[in-house]
Amino acid sequence: MKEYKAMLFDLDDTLLDRNQAVDNLFIVLLEECYGNVEETLKAEMLRKFKEYDKKSYGISDKTAVIESFYNEFPPLYRLTQIQDFWNHHFPQCFSISEHTLDLLKDIQEHMKVAIITNGTIHRQKAKIMNTRFQEYFDLIVISEEVVLEKPDPRIFEYTLNKLQVKPEDALFVGDNLEKDVKGPQGAGLKGIWFNPSGVENDSDIEPDDEIQSLDELLHYLTPKQVT
Incomplete structure (x- = not known):
């Protein structure tokens, strides 16, 4: 050889494993913006969150991901600095x-x-x-x-x-x-x-x-x- x-x-x-990291980020977003969510709804929210993330893959600015998610699932609390939130939390969602x-x-x-x-x-x-x-x-x-x-x-x-x-x-x-x-x-x-x-x-x-x-x-x- x-x-x-x-x-x-x-x-x-x-x-x-970026897919797992997106799952982890979704949990952080729920805690920050939604509080307690019923499990069936949570599963549907995760599916849509990953769908929006997939559409923006390769695009640096992730504001559209969370804004689109907010439009479909209005939050209790709305982030004011979405890109900063993504930049800070997403890298920490990865593990090896x-x-x-x-x-x-x-x-x-x-x-x-x-x-x-x-x-x-x-x-x-x-x-x-x-x-x-x-x-x-x-x-x-x-x-x-x-x-x-x-x-x-x-x-x-x-x-x-x-x-x-x-x-x-x-x-x-x-x-x-x-x-x-x-x-x-x-x-x-x-x-x-x-x-x-x-x-x-x-x-x-x-x-x-x-x-x-x-x-x-x-x-x-x-x-x-x-x-």
Whole structure:
């Protein structure tokens, strides 16, 4: 097997469970704005909150998410600084398992590791600090910081230049076919599709590999590397 020199990762929905974080933020919003809510109604409110969040995914200003939610479910108390609320609480809604941290440590012992994430500097750095990821990566690249974003091949080229690794010696792991598979492939990397839910690929994008668990990445450590 080829001996790779770098493994690069997407952040949201790959290393971090963004869906669970949205659930956690919803609970904070309920406590702040609604008080006690009957369980059946709470389930419907969560479904709609996640629907509004999905529509705004990738958009920095999240005011429309909560304003739309307020319009459908009038609150007892209305936030006056919605964006500040989101920026402060959402990064704290993420958590990471010790198992994942141990896996990253194992990989880092044998090759360079980096994160490439689209998003704002403030929000993405807060997530990374809250989960201690900065200790486990040689480089973290945030799109707003470098004025490039996935799937633009230049953001992958920029990262590899910083790591001093050739594209053919690197892997990229992420959940989005367009941004995390086609994007890195366009820069000469191997694109690995992280697909834990087993979603059907109905696109014309062909991943170099598909995994349902990050543990499967140990396959890319050669026998020499894991001894």
